[in-house]
Amino acid sequence: MNIIIKLSALVLIIFIALWQVSKNEKFQFFGNLIDRVETTEKIVALTFDDGPTKHQTKEILKVLDEAEIKATFYLVGKSIEENIQETKNIIDKGHEIGNHSYTHQRMVLKSYSFVAEELEKTNELITQAGYREEIRFRPPYGKKLFALPYYLNNKNITTVTWDVEPETYLDKNASASDISEYVVQNTKPGSIILLHVMFKSRVNSLAAVPLIVQQLRDKGYRFVTVSDLIGNSA
Secondary structure, three states: OHHHHHHHHHHHHHHHHHHHHHOOOOOOOOOOEEOEOOOOOOEEEEEEEOOOOHHHHHHHHHHHHHHOOOOEEEEOHHHHHHOHHHHHHHHHOOOEEEEOOOOOOOOOOOOHHHHHHHHHHHHHHHHHOOOOOOOOEOOHHHOOOOHHHHHHHHHOOOEEOOOEOHHHHOOOOOOHHHHHHHHHHHOOOOEEEEEOOOOHHHHHHHHHHHHHHHHHHHOOOEEEOHHHHHHOOO
């Protein structure tokens, strides 16, 4: 009985450890992962997950136009199918697009074939919308065990996570000023900032974007796409 208890405890410990590893923004078992870049230049990448959605895509594109910056959007394949014009609008505005899976499921303990279908179907949709640049991947919820990193490594696809993400650490009712304050305090040269603005429930995150842009610009920062950020790494 003691052996069974000990083995059960060991299995539980291993499971908990793997779960923690799966959501670590700085590590995956295989392949290339970028959560920020090392640079002395005061440049950062502003990134948005999920969508596209009809109204919110229009709103964030308007904000970015007014700020005269380019951002990186990690889009969900199913949402691309439902909002193809919004996807094209993102591309036409010169923003970067990444793959955020087809169904936005946690990529933990999924089969290799499931992972392949999720990514390849979404890549195909992004290409059909007119995007011609390299497509990097951001795992839903940041989760990545075991088949996902193995697939990414085999296909030489880079995983892009983040090092500044206010919405996880702040109260769900955090104001736009709270969100911007968190981002500004935690950003450093080479940071990748993650925000969710594609749903009506994220209105404060959307409202925080111009505040973040202005406050970081006041500190001497410049906004670039993830590709440009990688290209400027030390």
